[in-house]
Amino acid sequence: MQIYFFVLAALCYACCAFLPSKNRLAISLGTLVGWLLHGGALWADIAAAPDSLRLGFAVMLSATLWISVAAYWLENRNFSLDGMRVLVLPCAALAVLLPPIFPGSVIPLQGKTALFPWHIAIATLAYATLTIAAFHAVLMALQESKLHTRMSDQKKGWFALAIDRLPALLTMEKLLFRLIGFGFLLLTLTVVSGVVFSEELFGRAFTWDHKTIFTILSWVLFGVLLAGRRWQGWRGRTALGFTLAGFSLLLLAYVGSRFVLEVVLHRSFI
Incomplete structure (x- = not known):
């Protein structure tokens, strides 16, 4: 199920990356929705197996871009960071799709x-x-x-x-x-x-x-x-x-x- 959330998050990021900068409200809301979908899918993927964690380089990169989007969204409320939007969001749209492709390894918690x-x-x-x-x-x-x-x-x-x-x-x-x-x-x-x-x-x-x-x-x-x-x-x-x-x-x-x-x-x- 989480693969659909990964794809939807990627679509939200991609759309918000290329919207005209005058659509500030749509960009802000779309980025937030994509970020929430990204975070939920990432957590579901990491904790997919019971009593274990799924970790790997793809999860790390995806989590990195998840934090990047959060930093951009929060700081954009204080500064004009439209230039960072067109750099961060396309990268996030790609990184969000990596965990399903490279699932990493399962680490048991027992x-x-x-x-x-x-x-x-x-x-x-x-x-x-x-x-x-x-x-x-x-x-x-x-x-x-x-x-x-x-x-x-x-x-x-x-x-x-x-x-x-x-x-x-x-x-x-x-x-x-x-x-x-x-x-x-x-x-x-x-x-x-x-x-x-x-x-x-x-x-x-x-x-x-x-x-x-x-x-x-x-x-x-x-x-x-x-x-x-x-x-x-x-x-x-x-x-x-x-x-x-x-x-x-x-x-x-x-x-x-x-x-x-x-x-x-x-x-x-x-």
């Missing part, structure tokens, strides 16, 4: 404590939020580079026009550090719960595997960035470098390795 699903949920939200921050930083870099390039509207593609419609760089920077701050908080909870409650969560003592090492390194980078922003006023290329480095480590820690194992090697792990 023998796991009640903390385990919460740990997974917080980790997923942390990865999703910081992934959004990375793409946000890339958009800022493109936006800044276009300030030094003059080109007539007739010569611009839809992507270049969408970049032109983004909010001012200072507004984009505020949004970026809001995302990083929230993602860092969630990542801190993920790291602390994984280290302190490893045996209760996973049924084994804490080990220094590749996921743990890359996740902690990413946590350190984002923490240094926030500290540098607070005490040294870091911004611009420095913020971009730290954000992309931290995101790359998270990608290596989870989504990238899951993609290789599930799609290339046809194996599963957690």
